[in-house]
Amino acid sequence: MATSKNGLYGHPNGKIGNIVFYVLNGQNVSRTIGDPGKPSRNQLGNQQSMAVTMAFLKRMKEFITVGFELEAAGTVKNAFNLATSYNKKGALQGEYPNISVNYSKVVLSKGDLPVAKDIQLSKADTGVLISWDPSRLDFDYGPDDSVMIMLYHPLRKKETSFLNAARREEGSRFIEIDKEWLEEPIEAYLCFKSANGKRISDSVYVGNLNGEIESPEEKSKKRKYLEVKVRFDQIEADYLRLMHLDRGAHMGTKAFRHLEKEYEVLKKKLDDLPGKPG
Incomplete structure (x- = not known):
């Protein structure tokens, strides 16, 4: 519950719903609390x-x-x-x-x-x-x-x-x-x-x-990224080949669905994996 020392139009102090009001360095501020959900890429x-x-x-x-x-x-x-x-x-x-x-x-x-x-x-x-x-x-x-x-x-x-x-x-x-x-x-x-x-x-x-020398941590990230990229390139080649084979006749098979799932997982993993060259 929030209180307001200056009446109805004063800045509250405390919690209203998922917003907390307080004073920081002499300024009235507020912030949300609780689970904000899955963050966007930005x-x-x-x-x-x-x-x-x-x-x-x-x-x-x-x-x-x-x-x-x-x-x-x-x-x-x-x-x-x-x-x-x-x-x-x-x-x-x-x-x-x-x-x-x-x-x-x-x-x-x-x-x-x-x-x-x-x-x-x-x-x-x-x-x-x-x-x-x-x-x-x-x-x-x-x-x-x-x-x-x-x-x-x-x-x-x-x-x-x-x-x-x-x-x-x-x-x-x-x-x-x-x-x-x-x-x-x-x-x-x-x-x-x-x-x-x-x-x-x-x-x-x-x-x-002495220029820019990579730390062991940076080298490890790049090595991990390269490993995933190599696997993704292999899966992507098979995925695209089956997509066009017999005009997509293989797309309904269990093997294709498994391949498609791995393709999507690896693609998402590469997007979020540090160590990308350049």
Whole structure:
């Protein structure tokens, strides 16, 4: 049962039918409850998009809290909510069930502080070097702006972050990395924050080292998909051959019905199976 503190036209609080009304961050909200039935393909895609985004960003909460703190100020959203919204909309690629992160479009901070020019990423024997042009071309930023750096390791699904990696005027930061990790894919991001903490820049995708190497999980998905695809191709060939044999005379047989059922099951399975090439 729901109650309304502000009379008949006030926002209720509680349950009415299959809708629950409540207050979240000072705002009146509502949501449905109960069994919504079988989700559509679009709904499944939206669910996977959210799951992929959350799984990626949850490892970067500390960096994101700083990166979106100013953007979230004065709104009912928190920094992580904003980061999730930006990246779910703009940093994903593929279609369900093969939705993944497009690392080059990830956003880890939002603001109007200018970034630097000529940002570079290079690998040395014991780590990585991130450099930028420290030249001060105007008075819209200071040489003592702090530099924030995020390194993401896709195979391990781990991050290495530095909230005060260097000052803008230093022009570079060398980061030592374990040799085994150094040979694996690395995605790098950078942003600048003013010394007084009142301004921050948009994050910049610095680049990738060592290319894209598939994880054991991704290899397993592709292998499973290929196995099912090979079987489906065999069944499809037999199914289509019998469909046209003797003008469909075989279509009423038990063998054909069994074949048709397997064809439909495998076709549906391929549609929903992750690991599709490309």
